[in-house]
Amino acid sequence: MTTPCQLRALLAPERLTAVVDVGANPIDGEPPYKVMLEGGLCCVVGFEPQPDALARLNAAKGPLETYLPYAIGAGGWQVLHVCQSQGMTSLFEPDPVALAAFPGLAEWGLVISRVALETRPLAAVAEIANLDFLKMDLQGGELAVIETAGGLLDQAVCVQAEVSLIPLYKNQPAFGAIDLALRARGFVPHMLAAMSRRMILPLRRPDRFAAINQIVEADAVYVRNFMVPDAMNAEQLKQLALIAHHVYRSYDLALNCVDRLAARGAVPADAMTRYLAMIPAA
Structure with missing residues (x-):
C-alpha cells in the first residue's frame, strides 16, 4: 500500500528513490530508509552473503525489495572471516590487539570459520539500474565498494557508511580513508547518524555495552556537495x-x-x- 507523500507530489521525480544496501544484514535493527520504504517512496537492492541473514531478509521483504547473495568488494576471491558474533563477520581478519582493549569484543570477534567468497565490484552488478542512496555496513569493506562503484557513484546523492575511528580488523581502512575517498567523488560530510562507544579495559561494568567516551565506530552520512x-x-x-x-x-x-x-x-x-x-x- 503506497502512502501519499506531499513532497514527492511537489517535486515529481522521474522514479522512486533507488537505494543500494551493501551489507543489509538486519542484525543492527531497522534500515535508515525504513520510512521511505514503508511509504512506497523507494526501491531497494540489498546484498548479504551470509545465508541465514539473507533468508531473514527475503522472508520479510516487500514488493519493492530485492536481496542478493553477492559479496560486494574489490573483485576476485577473498576470505570471509565468520565470527562468533555475526555482526563482526568480515572480509578482514579481526585484530586481537584492538579487540582486547574493550570488554566483550575479543569473544565476539573470535573467528569460528573461514569461507572463500567471490567478490563483485558494485559497478559490475547488473541488477542495479539506478543509485541515489548508498548505505554500507560491511565491517571494513566500505572503501573497496567506493573504489569499485565506477559511474554508479556519480549518480548517488547520499552515502551512509559505517566508519571506524578505532579499526577492529587488520589492515582495515579507517575513517580518514573513507572521508578522503568520498570527498574525491564529490561528497561532503553531513552528519553522524549514530556512534558506537566502548568502555576501555580494565574498567568493567556488568553491562558490556556500558561506555564513557571512547568512540569506536560511527554511521557517517555524506551528501553530494x-x-x-x-x-x-x-x-x-x-x-x-x-x-x-x-x-x-x-x-x-x-x-x-x-x-x-x-x-x-x-x-x-x-x-x-x-x-x-x-x-x-x-
Whole structure:
C-alpha cells in the first residue's frame, strides 16, 4: 500500500528513490530508509552473503525489495572471516590487539570459520539500474565498494557508511580513508547518524555495552556537495530533497534543494513556500 507523500507530489521525480544496501544484514535493527520504504517512496537492492541473514531478509521483504547473495568488494576471491558474533563477520581478519582493549569484543570477534567468497565490484552488478542512496555496513569493506562503484557513484546523492575511528580488523581502512575517498567523488560530510562507544579495559561494568567516551565506530552520512550550484542535475536535487526530508529530517538541506530547483524552473514557483508548510513545527 503506497502512502501519499506531499513532497514527492511537489517535486515529481522521474522514479522512486533507488537505494543500494551493501551489507543489509538486519542484525543492527531497522534500515535508515525504513520510512521511505514503508511509504512506497523507494526501491531497494540489498546484498548479504551470509545465508541465514539473507533468508531473514527475503522472508520479510516487500514488493519493492530485492536481496542478493553477492559479496560486494574489490573483485576476485577473498576470505570471509565468520565470527562468533555475526555482526563482526568480515572480509578482514579481526585484530586481537584492538579487540582486547574493550570488554566483550575479543569473544565476539573470535573467528569460528573461514569461507572463500567471490567478490563483485558494485559497478559490475547488473541488477542495479539506478543509485541515489548508498548505505554500507560491511565491517571494513566500505572503501573497496567506493573504489569499485565506477559511474554508479556519480549518480548517488547520499552515502551512509559505517566508519571506524578505532579499526577492529587488520589492515582495515579507517575513517580518514573513507572521508578522503568520498570527498574525491564529490561528497561532503553531513552528519553522524549514530556512534558506537566502548568502555576501555580494565574498567568493567556488568553491562558490556556500558561506555564513557571512547568512540569506536560511527554511521557517517555524506551528501553530494550542495554548495556547488551545478554539482547536481534536477533529478539528483529532487532525490536528495526526499532523502534529506524523510531519512534524516534535514529540512534545511531539503529546502536548499527545493530552492535550487525553483530557480531552475524545475518545480512550481511557490515550491519553497509549500515545502516550508510541510516541515514539522518542532
